[in-house]
Amino acid sequence: MHTVYSRINNVSAFLSSCLMALLAAIALSSLVFTADPKGILDVQSLNIYEGHTRRYHNRWQDVTFVNFNLTADLTPLFNWNTKQLFLYLQAEYVDAKGVKNEVVIWDRIIHKKDKANLSLNGRNKYVFRNLGKSFKGASAANYTLKYNVMPYVGLLTYGEAARTGPLAFPEKRTEVA
């Protein structure tokens, strides 16, 4: 500690230890906040049409169109250590081969607390197709709204805000009504 340089060295060494302890405390403080808000998700319509496959334009594949209504107040998830919220709508079904599928069909990033009180009509943002050719033989699907809380410091946490009951896939429609 006798010269300027050794003082800078010593103080900044202990400073970094204190900073690490402070960051650890902030990360652990997220455990105090255990909000688990619930919302309401309604699937208003499901329609299946045939579309071109992504790669081969002479082949056809079933595409499902989902319209939904969502009300959820997710403001309790915002605390001092919340940077943003990743919300996603997921369809869960078992296809004809018995494979469990979870397909993300809509998502949204919420940066601010005052935008976390949601009430919206939406439709699937991402094309919802089965890995096979069609949804024929697939079980009824559950639609769930899930969230991922991204903190400034600490661990990502996941949760589920809403879930619909099982909804069967409709018959394929050949013409756009």
Added chain:
Amino acid sequence: MDALQAKIQSIFEGKIDFEGQKKVEQISRVTLVAAAVVSFIVGFALQSLRATFVIFISANIVLFLVVVPPWPMFNQHPVKFLPAKSPSNDKKSS
């Protein structure tokens, strides 16, 4: 020229005495721990990480300004050396 060089060197080295070093050690330790604890509590109470880091960083800027330059208060106990022995005494003792 040499005197000037020595002066510049002493300004950049900024030496302080042993008592001053002890004081610096205590001040920096107490301030850093207190800054971390207070900034956490205030930030948690206000639910604002910005408050936490504003408090922590400003406390550290003040700390560096207090501790790093060789202020006169760290140089109030200069080491007193014993008077040099004359060479004749030195030869007798050895």
